[in-house]
Amino acid sequence: EVQLVESGGDLVQPGGSLTLSCAASGFTFANSWMSWLRQAPGKGLEWVANIKPDGSGTYYVDSVKGRFTISRDNGKNSLSLQMNSLRVEDTAVYYCVRSGREWGQGTLVTVSS
């Protein structure tokens, strides 16, 4: 069974930093595209970042480019999202997603003073 477990969500002040993690199991992590998506409270879904199976390529939505960094450790079956210069509008539930199909339960990031 595919399992994706996110952690690291927290309350942070504008301008602050946070790192999210995702522990993956139940599939061959090293063969899978992985992504972070988010959903602001009461709003729709937004794709944030993608990373290739071997980590050789990363892709970001314009609103987070230069502030967020997606990375992976295939030896540990883990995915990360380093978030810097956080803004109020980054407040959302962040989901770890495998190949656009399986989703974790999400972790809440709140950016507020």
Added chain:
Amino acid sequence: DVVLTQSPLSLPVTLGQPASISCRSSQSLVNSDGNTDLAWFQQRPGQSPRRLIYAISNRDSGVPDRFSGSGSATDFTLKISRVEAEDVGVYYCMQFTHWPHTFGQGTKVEIK
């Protein structure tokens, strides 16, 4: 960015009756391989999204056959043949032909 426009945004349905959701794309979603990367997701209240349909019309494992997808290029439809109580939630179309991948606004399905 590719804009996906769903309609209606709210869909009250009587139990046992059919429901249909439209998704229109601002650009063709046919990729360089000739495939179309359009999927449908269901998000029940308080839950993570779940993929129902991929590549326009392929049901994911465990998805009831009352759900079906159709369409081509820029026009797509999700149909529920007979709505059940467990189908309440928000439905999203999503494209991953073009980066950034984008979602429709969501259609809220509720029981009348």
